[in-house]
Amino acid sequence: MTLGELTQGLSWNGGTGEMGTLNRIELDPKVCNGKPVIRGTRIPVSVVLERLAAHDSWQTILSAYPELKEEDIQEAILYARASLDHTEFRVVNA
16 A cells, blocks of 8 residues: 555644645655654654653654654654554454
8 A cells, every 4th residue: 555545634723724735754675674763854643642641742753853753743643643543353263
């Protein structure tokens, strides 16, 4: 599945009041083995999500990765949501 297919119809206002689409996430087989990264960096989306899951504040993440912007964190979250929306979960009997 391509990034476009994954995020089709997903949009956000980014605090501007205008709706936009995800354009800060890229998938490139030549960058981080094709993992989704923040565009123009080698920072995987998973790293941003791990930091959020560890209860790091947005400001802490932005300080640790000065090349990031708030919009990058927002889009990482929206990308994760889009990924889950296109994932099928199955119950496995133990």
